[in-house]
Amino acid sequence: MVSLSVNGQSYPVDVPDDMPLLWVLRDVIGLTGTKFGCGIAQCGACTVHLDGQAVRSCVLPVGNIGNRAITTIEAVGNTPAGQKIQQAWLDVDVVQCGYCQSGQIMAAAALLAHTPHPSDDDIDTAMSGNICRCATYVRIRAAIKQAATGKLEILQTIGSTPEGAAP
């Protein structure tokens, strides 16, 4: 029996020590916001925070976690950086299919928490482990900058800031 601290809640789980955190979150605890993309830490879809650090949960055995605090996409909005990043994602309208975006947001929130004013190189370094097949990269970059500066960074080649649905 392993006890995990996920989003401030304690979960005792009866799973093998070598089971990656990803599958415990998704298939045992039922938090499906964290995604499976590759299983070998190549795509970043499974990114969560371990004591505030971005980690790939698909290769992280639960037996190695101990009492470190796990934060997932479901609760990252409770952190200042996570809240800013999610809002910027909405303002810039980053998502397309959205499948990788949990991981993108977790990686971006960790970046912003540690580097409040990231340069392009900082963004490349922190985000190059997260693949987006819809290739929303231009807007991801804009959203991270917007979250950092509070200034509109949306690429204005075609129109003004999107308006409408998303609260």
Added chain:
Amino acid sequence: MSTESFTQAPAETIDLQRRNVLKSSGLAIAFLWLGGTGAASAMMSARRQPADTAAAMADGNPPFAPNAFIRIDSEGPVRLVMPSVEMGQGIYTGCCMLLAEELGVGLDQIKVEHSPPSDDLYGIPALGGQITGGSTSTRATWSVLREAGAVARSMLVSAAAVQWHVDPSTCTVDRGVVHHAKSGRSATFNQLADVAGRLPMPEKVQLTDPKDFQLIGKPIRRVDAADKVKGATQFGIDVRVPGMKVATVMACPTFAGKLASIDDKAARKLPGVVDVLRLDNAVAVVGEHFWAAKKGMEALVIDWNLGVNANLTTQQLQDAMADSARNGKGIVARDDGERPQGTLVQSEYQSPMLAHATMEPMNCTVHVTHDQCEIWTGTQVPMRAAQEAAKITGLPIEKIVLHNQYLGGGFGRRLETDWVEQAVAFAKQVPYPLKLVWTREEDIRQDHMRPMYHDVISAVLDAEGRPVWYGYRTSGGSVLARFAPGAMGKDGLDSDAVECVVEIPYDIPKAHVEWMRHDMPPGFIVGWWRGVGPTHNLFVVESFIDELAHHANKDPLEFRRSLLQKNARAMGVLNLAAEKIGWNSQPLPARVGRGIALAEPFGSHVCLIVETEVTPQGEVRLRKAVAAIDVGIAVNTSSIEAQVQGGVLFGLSAALYSELTIKNGAVEQSNFNNYRVLRINEAPLVEVHRVVNAEPPGGLGEVGTAIAAPALANAIFAATGVRLYKLPVDRHVLVQSPEVLKSVVSAAAREERRDIA
């Protein structure tokens, strides 16, 4: 305020005898697979149809359901049922905008629903069924969804007017409320739903004058974004059903191979492993969770009968394809008679097999009971998936209940139903609901890959170097022949194979175009891949146009302009892109070049200019991309930008890095470590500029992808003088000299990446 009057006649009539009327509509031609049997049975309608009664009943039986797209209950948000599926392309937002514009509700007042399987209610006429593909969704729904919204509004207004004894024309609608200013009365759509539901359908409705649009033509945020940034959106892989077990699968890696035997003793002993299931070419391990299933799979000892492809390699496939292109007998797609006299120039191009690699691996949850089969998956073809499940289970189609989900990427992969068929075949062996999840390795190796192609392209030039004739011999497998055999041309022509070649934007008077059908070996299933025929053909055509420009010693921009005097829309996007990137502004640094590509795929007009650096060591570093697009009327300008940006980068990703290769009849790649795709540090800024006009909407989702590769190849030529005749980009041929390989790879090399895993 409104001037456009509408009757029930569809806005666009398709002449079934003359498929060529859809010349520039991409996959739509390919899908028009009626086989000469008569009128299309599948047809969306703005008004209630016979099948609507049952559909509305199954959807909570709302008091007001005037068509297949709108449900208004006595309380709660207006529910909008989406005819197309959402795989990232933003069509849910676009469809909601069309409906909401005419209905008179805000996008913050609606709830979006996936449609159930039904060709009758959600069939796209040009595709012959409920299919999201071929960049057809906006073109197909632009009229019918606005009309559907207007029908509903008209009935709600009538309901109010009847109760208030006022003239309906004196009522107004705003954010889901009908007002009568004079009497100060108002009623919400919820309050009016019951009465409206008992009124007759209006025959004619007025559509909003475009100048009065509140939503259409503006940059509008996506309706699905709020849940997606919170991880709250349910994709197929997120479905959890009580009592469900999770399986993973391995099919024979060698195509057409079969399962010989398995030793599952060790696997069955592992904690959490529930069962081991077999099909004739695949094995699944069922677990309490995915990890148990995966560990179980690793513990299996599997013996395969590799079959006829046991020794097959990429080289053999390519050699056969090249021979076919050079010597095969083609099916003629266009012929304008004798080839004129002049200088003949010719080139050969090769395109590789590609995987889709959607971020969400293939998955499907199925529960088969004695009288029903319930399915949860994300599919571009809900009805086809349900039909396949009916065949496999032997149940009647009405006993197949399919719950479509948000798709974690489609790109054409989810136009197939192979993984659904496989999941149903496994699930019918067990009493519990079974969720089948492919590993990434299975997803790459068992993809229905984009076909490989070999093309011979030629032109006859006059004394000034101007082409007066072009010839095209393309060899490749046919997706259409399997997917919709009835759609093949009378003489066996696959129109997708020659899309964007039979007609090109340029004024070249004569052409000869033919397709050599070259089927892949048994078991190799080729599939639709974003941009389909145009993605492959445009790489060849637009690279070759660039070759002709250089052959004529002309600037590639001026050369194209000289051939576009009769094509104002193509000229428009060419000039816009050139202006925005500053084509003639200032000289570029050494080994930096710009490449143009221009085309008219999917009913749109697009020009892409890519600017790239090629390091002396042969590394391609994208600096910038500028796209100009003419899609006619814009629905959501934010979506246009996003789709062109994403589409261009998707195409550049493939052109730079991606290829499936074959050894022993099996795909050699397996995951993102060896099937490389574009990452953010490699992605340039992509500017998107639009030519604004009021032409009917063109397609969008695939346009950027289709135009990407030739712009890159032409930019690399401009930077290095090396013409790329084969994709993906081969860095070895771009090395400036052997000496530079001894030096540092690049001054721009980033510091070693932090390992954050």
